[in-house]
Amino acid sequence: MTAVTVRVPAKVNLQLSVGPRRDDGYHDLVNVFHAVSLFDEVTASVPVGVPPGAGPAVVSGTATVTVSVEGDSAGQVPLDGDNLAVRAALALAERAGRPVAVHLAVRKAIPVAGGMAGGSADAAAALVACDELWGLRLDRRELLDIGAGLGSDVPFALFGGTAVGTGRGERLAPVPVGGEFHWVFALADGGLSTPAVYGECDRLRESTGEPVAWPRADEALMAALAAGDAKALGVALVNDLQPAALMLRPSLERTLAAGREHGALGALVSGSGPTCAFLAESPAHAADLAAALRDADVCRATVTAHGPVPGAEIVAG
């Protein structure tokens, strides 16, 4: 086999409850992840010469990795050892027990630094693709462990569906969902840095001086998911990072307000932002809502998607 292609979804957080800051700088979370049908694709291949558009070869031990990126905002993605997919391939190469060389061709549809875990998704896809290319056949548990070492959201990109993440968000349990949900995502110009948004969240909390509650899964949200009840889910959506994201990007207030005015069942910043997520009643409602958001001129672009969808999976190779 010379090439393997893996498709991997974006996520939106249906509940992102952020606990106190830990000594290691992370925050304990209750993070209800939901995978949606907005996909990146990563093709891992045995390199022949220098692949077109590839960044510099990143060498670690006996592994050599290159990456190229095309698609939405590709220019903002690093092509060196900072690329999370490259780091994923290098982490997996340690399990190969022999010299390996791989080129990762990433096709991006998930917004870059958009709060939809696009970088984590590409890392998860690189793990699955290289595992297959190198014939390692690690079990999912091992891939989840390697993923957790790369970033808090990487395990969920492997897991898919709807799941509650605790700890840093990396300890996952599936959440039963009784239907399909329809979404509109309003993409913003430029990204937001996740550490900066968590830092702003800490700062806002310190300024109020209120004690930070230990996060707990929201029962109304879980019941709405189990029943497939979009109206109830819309009311229950919550993101503790939203005030911080709005502080750093005040224009998102207008984006959220426009979605609410045009009948969204729920509206929130996705993860650390700046993408905003709107829950719709149906695919037709999602299309109407997306058109209204574009007409209101409150975002760079809109995408409609549904969830839940599976995590990283091989589509060719």
Ligand code: C5P
């Ligand atoms: O794990 P990951 O590298 O994706 O996290 C990026 C940043 O987000 C961390 O450096 C930290 O600032 C913040 N973070 C956090 N608590 C979490 C997850 C992420 O503070 N549970």
